[in-house]
Amino acid sequence: MTPLHDITLFPIHINFMSITQKTPPPDFLAKMARLLGDEFAQFKQSYSEPPAVGLRVNTLKLSVADFNILSPFALKAVGAHEPAGFLVTDGSKPGSHPYHAAGLYYLQEPSAMVVGGLVAAQPGELVLDFAAAPGGKTTHLAAQMQGSGLLLANDIHTGRARLLAENMTRWGADNTLITSAEPAQLATQFGPIFDRVLVDAPCSGEGMLRKLLFADKHGSFEWSEAMVLACSRRQTAVLHTAAELVKPGGRLVYATCTFSPEEDEAVTAQFLRDFPQFALIDPPRFAGFSAGRPSWVDDALADETLQKSVRLWPHQFPGEGHFIAVMQRMDDGKPQAFGKSFEFHRPGKKELAVWWAFAQEFLRMEVAEERLLLVNGRLYLLPEMALETGRLHLIRYGLLLGEIRKGYFRPDHALALALTPEDAADMVNFAADSDEIAAYWQGLDVPNAGPDGWLPVAVDGFVLGWGKRVNGRLKNHYPRGLRKTRDWRLETE
Incomplete structure (x- = not known):
């Protein structure tokens, strides 16, 4: 998730309220007091406590049990909802350890781990992460899919999409395509073909406030009611576009890291009214999971089924806060077929000979020749399930094996991170x-x-x-x- 004010996609001009000291903005606290009532004192108290440091084990590379043996950090399980998730309890800096550079885990805020868990991607599925950068939830989905199926990860901003590609390189997943495209471009190119679509929507970022308050380098938290309403309008538009990509029987997961009902229950309720073929489903409930609040929505949209959505609060859960709504497309219909031809990018005999000479000397892995792709001298290994992407801006075509220049193959860092001994x-x-x-x-x-x-x-x-x-x-x-x-x-x- 990216706070709205960090994204140039949204041309909004508002006089923001910024933090000038390590306390939440008064207007934000006043709003939360109105919403939470008796709970507010606990909520406010949570902002005096440091945010938890979380990591999620990369089960593509090792089991949770093996990581527990290897880990140099003091760890505490985040809970039954995420077996691969842990809190770092000894003040260690896991981001500075070579295990992080080797992709053994992803540093992820604990409540953000819940989102991927509720998407529950399955091996062999076609999955879309609609606004994926920097990649925390994308890595979670990739681990769930176990290298089988196709994960399309998109971010509208090319720079952020490249950061996403860097994080996915470290993760070692080879069944991912990474694009940088407008939402409408995705809908036009693909249509309703995806088994699961995650919309981790740009929002006002209220759930990031505590991390900013405790940051070593003080940042600003720009917040106003006008921003919240602007976010809500944009989220509604993005969610409408995402619905066009979900196949009959597929699931659409909407998530934010904000508390405002205008961006959470209200957006969900409006979407369900506009798309009656979708219905909220009740996901598994675990300790610290709170129900959505229908009473916080205008009477015209209020619906008791909104309780099926999930709220995570910093005073009830060891994380910064999230909202998640899991919706299923209920109408019948035959899923749309999708193209998967990349014939114009196939390497020639000379390029194949260069690759195979390297592979036979230095590798012991099997590579299907029909999955090899050559783009501007870069040799990729396509996922087994590939999509024809048309004119979309592709950042990564799968696993980047290396470059072929003047009859010489130079292996890429991505290939190294995907290797086992x-x-x-x-x-x-x-x-x-x-x-x-x-x-x-x-x-x-x-x-x-x-x-x-x-x-x-x-x-x-x-x-x-x-x-x-x-x-x-x-x-x-x-x-x-x-x-x-x-x-x-x-x-x-």
Whole structure:
């Protein structure tokens, strides 16, 4: 989710109320007091408590049980609703650990984990994350799908879509297409073909307030009632477009990280009135899950079924707050067929020969030749289930294997992060706290004896990136933009 004021998609000009000290805006508190009544004191008290630090284990790379054995952090399970989710309880900085760079977990606010859990994507499905950047919920859906089916992740802003691609690279998923397109372009290109569509809508971001209050570098929280209403109008329009992409029997999940009923129950109620073929379904309930509030909606839209939506409050749940509505398309109908031809991007014989020469020497993974795609010298491995994307702006066509230039193949970081030890002909492995990992992560070469050639560099058995061994020295091929400027071990002290 992205707060509305961070997105140029929405041309809104409002005089905002900004935080100038570490307290919530008075008008925001007054509104919450009116809504919550007797609960307000607990709600307000939650803003004096630091936000929880959460991480979700990447079950594409290791089991939760194995991560518990490996983890250097003190962890507490977030709850039965998310078996792979944990709270970090010892003040550690998991984002500064090489396990994070190797994609073993995603740092995610605990209530945001609930959204992916309620989408409940299944292997083999066609799934759309409508506004996906920076990618937390996308990684969750990818883990649920276990590499089977197709996950289309979109963000309207190209820069944010590239950040999404970077996070998905670290996750190691190979069944994802990433686009940067307008909502209407997606609806026109695909129509109602998706089993599940997630709309994690841009909103006023009230659920991000506590994180801003406790941030080391003080930020601003821009809030006004006018902004809330502007968000509501835009969310309604986005949700209407998303409905055009859900196949009969499919599910549409609407989520925000805000508390305002104008953006939550009211948007949901208006959508259900405009699209009677959709109905709210009652998802599983766990500790800390609160029901939606029909009484907070105008009488013209009030409907007791709004209680089937889920509210997460910072005074009731170990997170910052979310609203989630799970809706199903109930009408009968045959799902629309979808095209999947990429024939004009198939690599030629020369390019295939270059790839296979590299793969046979340095890899032990099976790659189906019919899934290979060559775009501007970049070789991709398409997901098994592919979509014809027409004129949409594609950021990533699947798994980027590498580049072919002048008869030479250079492997990409994305390929490294998708490898297991069994996929490589050779691999060099170092302990997380070793001098070698500290040096490698900074972009330095490392002494290493053995045959010359490309090989993955791993941290405790999990690939971190590429190295190229030359004359007993491991040349560093870790991406420059991801390198540490100093020994990572100093950042965690």
